[in-house]
Amino acid sequence: MKNEKLLTLLKILGVFTCLYLFLIGIGGMGAAFKGEFKDTAARLLEATKSPIVGLFIGILATTIVQSSSTTTSLIVGLVAAGAVD
Structure with a gap:
């Protein structure tokens, strides 16, 4: 019982460490x-004032890096840097 606790x-500590x-x-x-x-x-x-053009650039970026998670992380990084409003 003590080992399970x-x-x-x-495990909880590992989750918080990874987070x-x-x-x-980021x-x-x-x-x-x-x-x-x-x-x-x-x-x-x-260049991407149009939402449609922005959508296609996002699709292209996701396709190039083969990962939507990576693309999302890059966007979060840009927002954190103040480069994207």
């Missing part, structure tokens, strides 16, 4: 984008 506690590391990674990605891609993102946003 310890395993449960370790923390994920958020640290913050780091945002900081990297702030310095490198802010101007590029601004130009891309100017």
